[in-house]
Amino acid sequence: MKYLIVLLVVVCGLWLLLKRHVRSDQDAPSRRGDTPLQAMVQCARCGLHLPAADAVLEGTRVYCCEEHRRLGPGTTP
Ligand SMILES: [Zn+2]
Numbered sequence: 001m002k003y004l005i006v007l008l009v010v011v012c013g014l015w016l017l018l019k020r021h022v023r024s025d026q027d028a029p030s031r032r033g034d035t036p037l038q039a040m041v042q043c044a045r046c047g048l049h050l051p052a053a054d055a056v057l058e059g060t061r062v063y064c065c066e067e068h069r070r071l072g073p074g075t076t077p
Pocket of ligand 1: 068
């Protein structure tokens with residue numbers, strides 16, 4: 001009976017360890033992708049630099065927001 005409890009504790013420990021290991025593996029790529037190698041683009045209206053993922057695209061031009069896309073390209077201040 002004593003060995004059964006020890007075995008249960010060991011199995012639980014291994015399971016938690018494995019679970020944590022899998023979770024850290026899933027977190028790693030997204031954390032790596034977020035920070036350093038993100039393409040930056042410039043708004044054709046106001047000249048603001050922003051991540052390409054947040055940009056509003058129209059043809060070959062990029063804008064920082066929907067309003068600037070609607071206003072079209074303008075002179076940068
Ligand atoms: Zn803009």
